[in-house]
Amino acid sequence: MTGVLPRQGIAQMIEAGAISAATPIDPAQIQPASLDLRLGRVAYRVRASFLAGEGRRVADRISEFEMHRIDLDGGAVLEKGCVYLVPLMERLALPEGIQAVANAKSSTGRLDLLTRLITDGGTEFDRIPPGHDGPLYAEICPRSFSVLVRPGMRLNQVRFRAGQALLDDAQLAELHAREPLVDGPALISDGLGFSVDLSPELAACAGYRAKPHTGVVDLDRIGHYDASEFWEVVPAAQGRIILDPGAFYILVSRESVTIPPAYAAEMAPYLAMAGEFRVHYAGFFDPGFGHAEAQGKGARGVLEVRCHEAPFVLEHGQVVGRLVYERMAEIPDRLYGAGIASNYQGQGLKLSKQFRTG
Template sequence: MSTTPSPVAGTSPSAGNASSAGQGAAAAPGAPRDGILSAEGIAALAQAGGILTASPFAADQIQPASLDLRLGARAWRVRTSFLPGASRAVSACVARLSFHEIDLRPGAVLETGCVYIAELQESLALPETLAAAANPKSSTGRIDVFTRVITDRAEAFDQVEAGYRGPLYAEISPRTFPVLVRTGSRLSQIRFRRGTVRLRDDELVALHARSPLVTAAAPSFHGGVAVSVDLAGFDGLIGYRAKRHTGLVDVDAPGRHAAAEFWEPLPADGSGSLILDPGQFYILASKESVQVPPDHAAEMVPFDPLVGEFRVHYAGFFDPGFGYAGAGGTGARAVLEVRSRDVPFLLEDGQIVGRLVYERMEAVPRMLYGAGAGSNYQAQGLKLSKHFA
């Protein structure tokens, strides 16, 4: 959910602004604080040589709690997705599995149903105390581009071990729309994490009492805050279903695509339900409005797969200030990117589809996610990605 941040009066990067909810033991004087790195922490990490770049950062590349990752000059069409495992570099796997190399500098079309590996402009030289995790950007998830970050010797996608030194790559697989990308396109984002920062359920309850996290009358706190789907409708709609056989989506062209050419609106019919067709992609919205306090970040994680054969929310990062009243929001719905796996599945209004986990920030960022500086999804309801007019 990262995008352009906005300033909020009364916040500063000092540790003293952090919530007492969910805090661990106090750090020794002068020692780095456990938590998700803020924008200022990310900038300091880069200045210290922990983030290396092929070209200088773009002005808006560092977000309140994450860093956008940019495609490099080359990509490869590969036979299959893969993980390199504990002893191999990504480049060795690409050499074995690639069909051909693609020059991204002039722009290139990535076709649906294909798997690509792309160089990223950013590489890492992390200290032993710092790990990282990646996620698709919100706008990437909303156009159903499946993307994951891979490191050398990786045994899991989107996870960067503490102390990692080496290049970063993106696996990219458009699922619904072919996309036009180029060197510098941003499909993924990365968060840097020091220590154990995820809030336990009792800490979530305490944080919710101080600063309401969702608008539900009786929120469920079990492995995160429960989020359910709204199928009652927004101005007569319950969501959108992606069309097949459409034109290209240029990932760097916000507002230049006609929504009607890519999406079928789904009218609210009063049933409060929706049958998901296998292989179809849907944009829906949460029933609850969500808020992320300035001293925390959040992430949407899938709900228990045993409750249904569907996947929700490919792009799960929520920045400090998302939906927060002090950052131009009064709560914002979580937009849900939904796909049924192998069989039709009936979703019903109010059904739990995911959980929000909250993590402490190491410091409150000077700039929060918010509408004041052009954030795309602050105070959102049911909303397509920024690419569509």
């Protein structure tokens, strides 16, 4: 078996005890190609982000950096600009040959809520080697908005992979020829490139910029907040916008993307020399995203952009990111958007699910 494990494979890992939790895992946590992870009951406010380091436990290192601890029962606010460490409900006992990679969920990224997985013995974020046996922790740093969280909330997710699943450029080109992955010419270079949409049709609202001084976002309140209280509309004059240093933007890709059922994808940054900005990649793209078999006709990629160092001109059609595709070990028994609550199937420019724009 080679490839990303589908939801039925994840369910088998749970049954075998490779994935466990003190509070039983909810079947709704199991996505087509990933498992949602749940916050535990306590958060530690720490002085700085850290990794455990080889041969060291996260629990032992918390005492070096802890400022205070917060009980999440009943809800607690994680403040903008602060760093927190939250033990997760799930733990892993990975078999040899199975590695795991984590990423923030889509709504987490759209809130500019930096969320990364760390583990005992870890020397990098979001990567768990085969054979790892131990608890999991989420490092959370709200960057644009303070947020209200509770135990059981799902801010990040984990994928499991057996062997080499990544498609190289030749294989990606072959897949695109067989089943178009974008609605137009494909720019294939270390993945499938995509560009930003700042076309005349979006001149009045090409995107959103996070306001610097706002209220708290309760992550459980879906469609609750008036977007205008948290976001400024960004118009595009003559097919361009100027990114302000330090500001966070929600933009949209020009291309509509498809993820066929036998594949999964992940958003990755483009070359650093392309400009003084970064597409903050939150996400895994599940099998069936934008695909006809899952009631989709292609879906835009939402871009979470932060500018660094100096103001930067971003122009319509400028390449800003790429999708890397991986084979599934087998087709999931349920696809993204097909009979499950998939918030972003068929999406265009869209804020996280907590906001209403109408």
